[in-house]
Amino acid sequence: MKTIEVIQNILEANETIASRNRQLLNENGVFCMNIMSAPGAGKTSLLLQTMKLLKDKLNVGIIEGDVASTVDAEKVQSEAQAVVQINTRNMPESCSLMAAMIESALKSMPLDNIDLIFIENVGNLICPSEFTLGEHKRVVISSLPEGDDKPIKYPLIFVDADAVIVNKMDLLPHVDFDIGNFRSSIEGLNPKAGIFQLSCKTGEGIEKWCSWILEQIETNVTKQ
Amino acid sequence: MQSTLIDSMHELGITENIVNIALAKAGEAQASSISKINLVIGEMSGFVSDCIQFYFDSLSKDTIAQGAVLHFELVPAQLQCRNCSTIFTPKDTLWSCPECRGRSVEISRGRELYIESIEVE
Numbered sequence: 001m002k003t004i005e006v007i008q009n010i011l012e013a014n015e016t017i018a019s020r021n022r023q024l025l026n027e028n029g030v031f032c033m034n035i036m037s038a039p040g041a042g043k044t045s046l047l048l049q050t051m052k053l054l055k056d057k058l059n060v061g062i063i064e065g066d067v068a069s070t071v072d073a074e075k076v077q078s079e080a081q082a083v084v085q086i087n088t089r090n091m092p093e094s095c096s097l098m099a100a101m102i103e104s105a106l107k108s109m110p111l112d113n114i115d116l117i118f119i120e121n122v123g124n125l126i127c128p129s130e131f132t133l134g135e136h137k138r139v140v141i142s143s144l145p146e147g148d149d150k151p152i153k154y155p156l157i158f159v160d161a162d163a164v165i166v167n168k169m170d171l172l173p174h175v176d177f178d179i180g181n182f183r184s185s186i187e188g189l190n191p192k193a194g195i196f197q198l199s200c201k202t203g204e205g206i207e208k209w210c211s212w213i214l215e216q217i218e219t220n221v222t223k224q
Numbered sequence: 225m226q227s228t229l230i231d232s233m234h235e236l237g238i239t240e241n242i243v244n245i246a247l248a249k250a251g252e253a254q255a256s257s258i259s260k261i262n263l264v265i266g267e268m269s270g271f272v273s274d275c276i277q278f279y280f281d282s283l284s285k286d287t288i289a290q291g292a293v294l295h296f297e298l299v300p301a302q303l304q305c306r307n308c309s310t311i312f313t314p315k316d317t318l319w320s321c322p323e324c325r326g327r328s329v330e331i332s333r334g335r336e337l338y339i340e341s342i343e344v345e
Contacts, residue, residue: 005341156335
C-alpha cells in the first residue's frame with residue numbers, strides 16, 4: 001500500500017474552463033454577468049427591464065439556463081440581440097450551470113456583435129454558488145416574498161456576490177420583510193456588494209441598477 | 225435519502241472530478257488499484273458526503289477505483305469578526321461575533337473541497 005499526496009481542488013476542472021471563458025469574453029470585449037436567485041425571484045423580469053433601458057446603448061446577449069423548457073428564452077427573445085438556451089435536464093448537473101455549458105453556449109453567440117452577456121442561472125440558491133462560469137460579475141436577486149432571512153440561510157451565494165438585488169419592492173406594504181435586517185445581513189457577510197432595491201413591476205430602481213452596470217463595464221474596459 | 229439526492233445533484237459532477245483526479249494520479253504512479261481516497265470537505269461547501277459516496281460507487285465501476293473507500297474529513301465552519309478579529313465557530317445561523325456582537329464576518333474555514341491523498345496498491 002502506498003499513499004500518494006494529491007492536494008487538488010475538486011472544482012479545478014470547472015475553474016480552468018471558467019478562466020478560458022473569461023479570456024474569450026475579454027478578447028471580444030464582452031462583459032458578462034451571472035444572474036442567480038431562487039426560482040421566481042425575478043431573474044427573467046429583471047433582464048427584460050434591464051434590456052429595455054440598455055438596448056439603445058448596448059447589444060445584449062442572453063444565456064438561459066433552465067432544467068427544462070424554453071419559456072424564458074422566448075420571453076427575452078424580442079429584447080436581446082442573441083439568446084442561447086441551455087437545458088440542464090440531461091446533463092450531469094441539473095441544478096446549476098457549469099463553466100463547460102457556458103463554453104459551448106459561447107460558441108453560438110455572435111461575440112463580435114455583443115457588448116454584454118447576461119447568464120440567467122438555474123433558479124437555486126445553493127448549487128450555483130460553487131461554480132464560477134467565467135463571468136465578470138456575480139449578481140444575486142432576493143425578492144420580498146422570500147423573506148429577509150435568505151442571506152443567513154444561504155450565506156455562500158451572498159458572500160461571493162458583487163451585487164445583491166432586492167426585487168418586488170412594490171410588495172413591501174403587504175409582506176413582513178425587514179429591509180434593515182436584510183441590508184445589515186448583506187453588509188455583514190459582504191461589505192463590498194452593491195445593494196439595489198427595485199421593482200421589475202413598477203420600474204422603480206431599475207435606472208440606478210442600469211447605471212451601475214454601465215459603470216462596471218467602463219471600469220472593466222479601463223482595466224484591460 | 226431520496227430528497228437529499230434530488231436536492232444535491234451537483235454532487236454528480238464533482239464526483240466525476242474526484243474519480244478523474246484519482247484515476248489520473250493512480251495512473252501516474254502505475255498503481256493497479258485505488259483502495260482509499262481522502263477528501264477534505266468544508267461544512268459550508270454545500271456538498272453532501274452521502275451523495276458523493278452514492279455517485280462514486282456507480283462512477284467507479286469497472287475502473288481501478290472500484291471498491292475504494294471514500295474518507296471524508298469534514299472541516300467545521302470558522303468565522304472571523306471584521307471588527308475585533310475574534311475567530312469563532314458559528315453556533316446558529318445568525319453569524320454574530322461572541323465578543324463584540326458585530327455581524328460583519330469573514331469565512332476563514334469551511335469552504336474546502338479537495339482531494340488530500342489517495343491510497344493505492
